[in-house]
Amino acid sequence: DAMVIQNPRYQVTQFGKPVTLSCSQTLNHNVMYWYQQKSSQAPKLLFHYYDKDFNNEADTPDNFQSRRPNTSFCFLDIRSPGLGDAAMYLCATSRGTSGATDTQYFGPGTRLTVL
């Protein structure tokens, strides 16, 4: 089945220790998104790639970076995690169509714990 895969599902890191989260997709979608979701809050868009074009949200901290080496993979790097970065990180993809609705498909998420 075509899908969005995130690894690992659970990640524990120490305060200030860099961490990388991974997302892959078999949908061959143009757009890949990273969201941060804290408990009982709406998913917050951090950034997205349209093909190789990177689009950062204005309020995304510099501590968060992303890489998309090819169509299928996208990585979220947190350079110096703080306690406030503990959250569920969701990867999503979409075709990137200009008409109608551009449905986003989500992966299962990576739950990050910062000690």
Add this chain to the structure above:
Amino acid sequence: QKEVEQDPGPLSVPEGAIVSLNCTYSNSAFQYFMWYRQYSRKGPELLMYTYSSGNKEDGRFTAQVDKSSKYISLFIRDSQPSDSATYLCAMSRGGYQKVTFGTGTKLQVIP
């Protein structure tokens, strides 16, 4: 004021009840309205989407949009324990545009 407002619940109902979930929004440019279901510790999955005003039905689920009131609803008929999840409304201006999510309503259907 948030662009999208959604009552976080929790909402507890007995099995078989009709459930009504709602969101209000302030941005009149929104054209596409979506409902996602998110089980505990999982990613959101798309349930339904609707363009502009009107109703859309899919099995036990009905989505309604009233653009004049900036109000959207999701109805679940004959609710089942497996419907227990958080329901997120989401909306966009259409096409490749940023999607704005509500905070989600947690629903528990009690057998």
